[in-house]
Amino acid sequence: MKQSAENSPAVKRLVLIGGGHSHLSVLMRLGMNPVPGLEVVLITRDVHTPYSGALPGYISGIYDFDDIHIDLRPLCQFANIRLIHEEIHQLDLSGKRVICKDRPPVRFDVLSINIGSRPNASKIPGAADHAIGVKPIDHFLSDWNRVKQDALKHLENSEPYSIAIVGGGPASVELAFSSQAAIQSAAETSETDGSLFRVKLLTADTQLLKFHNNRVKDFTRAELERRGVELFFDHRVTEFKPHTIICDGKDPVKADVIFYATGASIPQWPADCGLAVDTDGFIAVNTHLQSISHPFVFVSGDAANIEGHPRPKSGVYAVRQGKPLAKNLVRYATGRKLKTYLPQKHALALMFTGDRKAIASRRNWFFHGHWVWALKHKIDTDFMRKYARLPAIEPTLRVQRGLVDSETEDQLREHAIRCAGCAAKVGSDTLQSVLSRLKPATQPDLVGDLTTTEDAALIKITSERMLAQTVDYFRAFINDPWLFARIATNHCLGDIYAMGARPHTALAIASVPFAARQIMQETLDELMAGCVMTLNEHDAALAGGHSNEALEMAFGLSINGYGHPSRLLSKTGAREGDSLILCKPLGTGTLLAADMRLKAKGRWMDAAFDSMLVSNRAAADAFINYGAHACTDVTGFGLAGHLAEMLAGETVAAKLEIEALAVMEGAVSCLQQQIFSSLHADNSRVRDIMEIDATASNTPLLELLFDPQTAGGLLASVPASEADKCMKELQSKGYNEARVIGQVIERTEDAPAIQIK
Known part of the structure; x- marks a missing residue:
C-alpha cells in the first residue's frame, strides 16, 4: 500500500460497492487518470464479475469462463484501488460506514453502489428451495453445469428430461434457445426431437418480449415453436414445489429442473439502511446518478431508477452510465459542479438464438442471422478486451548512465520491480555473510548462537x-x-x-x-x-x-x-529413511510477482490468500505426534533453500520427487511466463548443492523449489513407518494439499545434498 504514484497522502476516501458494468468504467478512468489524494476502495461479492451479455454464449458452449468474466483484481491493481472480497448487506449512512461481516467497518466520504439486480421471482414461495435464478450469475453457472450433466446422463440412459424456464423477457428467451442448443448438441439429438428432452417456457403475459416490436415477438415465438420449445402464456406463478410450478388458475407444470429469469428487483438492504427508493423498490437517483436522499451516495445500473427517466433494466444502460458516473464521482469528491446525465430512450437489443445466429432490434427495426451474431460477438469481445488488456507495468531503473556497464544495468532493470512479503528478505548468502562477522555477547541460558539456523x-x-x-x-x-x-x-x-x-x-x-x-x-x-x-x-x-x-x-x-x-x-536431525512431508502448496512468490505485474487472475490470488491464512499449528502437532526428527517452515528462501538449511552439516541428503509437489493454481502458468519473485535469483544459488536429473530439469515445477513463500507450510522429516498415519492426520485437520515430497537418504562423500528427480 503506497501513498500514490505521485507520493501524495490520501485525504479523502471513495468506496465502490459492487463490480457491475458502471463501476468498470470508474476503475478504468481512475487507473488512466488517478486523482492525487483520493483513496479508492472496491468492495465486491464477485472478483470475477460476469458479463451478462455473453452468458448465452457460455451456456451454448461457445465461450469459456474467462471469456464471459472480467477479472477485477488486475484492474484494481492497475488503478491502485484496494479490493475487498465481501458481500455487503448493511450501511451506516449517518456515520458514513460500510458494515462488514468479520472485519472493521470501512468509512467513506463518497459512496457509489453498482450491485445489479436479481429476478423478482426470488420472492415467490419455494423459489429458494425448488428453482434456480439466472442471477447471481456465479450461482447460476454452478447450477447450470450440474443440470447439464444431469440432463446428459438421463438422455444417455434413454430417460426423459425437461427444463422449465419462468419469464417472458430477453433473458428467458435466450436461456431457452441456448440451453436447448447446448444439451442437444452434447447429446447429439435434433432440435425437433422432443420425445426425450423438452424445454418449457412460461410467462405471466399473453406474449413474449413485451417491450420489443411485433416483428421480433412474432419471429421469436415462431422460432421457439419450430424448435419444439413448449410455450405457456398467461401462467402467473404463485409457488414453486419440487419439480413443479404452481400457477394461478392453471394446471401445475412439471419439470426436472426449474429456472427463472423474471423482471428485476434488488435486495431490501438499501431501503433498510435509509436510502430513498421508488415504488418498485429501486434506489431513487437524480440525473447526476446521485441519491435523492443522501447526496454523498451515487447509484448506477439496475439498482437505480433515474427520476423522470424510467428505462428497462439492461446492461446497455449500466455500461452507458459508467463514464458520467466516473466524472461525477470525481467532481463531487473535488467539490465541483456535477454533470447531468440523460439516458438514451432506445437502445440496440441483441438476442442470441443458440445457433450462432442472433436477433437485432431497435424501435421498429428487426434483423436475424449469422451476421447479427458476428456483430454481437464483436461487441461483446471488444467490451471484455477493453478491461482485460491493461497497460504493461514496465520496471523503471534510476541509475545514472555510465555508473555501471550495460550488462549490469540490464540485470538491475530486470529486477527493478521488488517484491514484498517474505520475498523482500535479504538473500541467504548476503545474510550469512553478515552474521558470520558479528561477535555478539553470550548468555548461559541461550541455546545456540547466530550460527545456528533455527x-x-x-x-x-x-x-x-x-x-x-x-x-x-x-x-x-x-x-x-x-x-x-x-x-x-x-x-x-x-x-x-x-x-x-x-x-x-x-x-x-x-x-x-x-x-x-x-x-x-x-x-x-x-x-x-x-x-x-x-x-x-x-x-x-x-x-x-x-x-x-x-x-x-x-x-x-x-x-x-x-x-x-x-x-x-529442531531444523536439523533428519535421519536416513525418513519421509519428507510438506503440509501446504507452493507458489506464493511467483503469484505475488504476477499480481504486481497485472498478470495474476483474481481467483488465483484468492486461493493463494486462503492458503496463506492456513495456520501451521495443527501440522506441528501432527509432526510432533508422529515423531518428526526435523522441521522448518518454508518461507522466503524457498523449499530448496530451507531444505538446504535442514541438511547443512548433516551426514544425510534428500531426494525430492518434483511431481509430488502440491502447487497453487496459476503458479505454473506464471513461471512459464518467466515471472519470478525478486528473491528467486538469490534463492536459485542453492543449485550448487543440487543434482537434477534430465526429466526434472525440463519441467516448470523445478523453479518452484526456489520460489519464496509467504506464510508457507511446515516441512518435516518423519519416520517412514509413521508417514502414512501422519498424512492421514494432516488431511483430517484440513491440510488437503499435504504431500510426501521425498525421502532422506545416505549422503556419500562429495555427493549433492539435494537430488531432484
Missing part, C-alpha cells in the same frame, strides 16, 4: 520450559491492511510452530503511510484488528508494540512462545 531463538527458563523467540516484518504485498495483517501474523507464528512451541505473547510493529489523520487511524485500526483476530485464534496475547509513519505499509511481530524440551522440534 527458526526461533531458544532460551532455557527451567528444565521443563523453554522460551522460543522470533521476529518477522515485511512490506505489504496487498493494499488491504486487514487481510495483510492477518497473513503477516500467521506468517510470524509459523516460526514458533516450526519449533514445536506454543505462542504466548507478541509485540507488533506497524508502518503506516502518511495520510489525513482519520485515514491513518483507520489503516492502523485495520492492521491491528487483523493482527489481534489472528493472535486470538492462536491463544496468543498482543502485549504491545510500536508504530511509525512510512512511505509504504509494512507490518511485523516479535513473538514469544513456550514449549517443553521433549516436544520441541
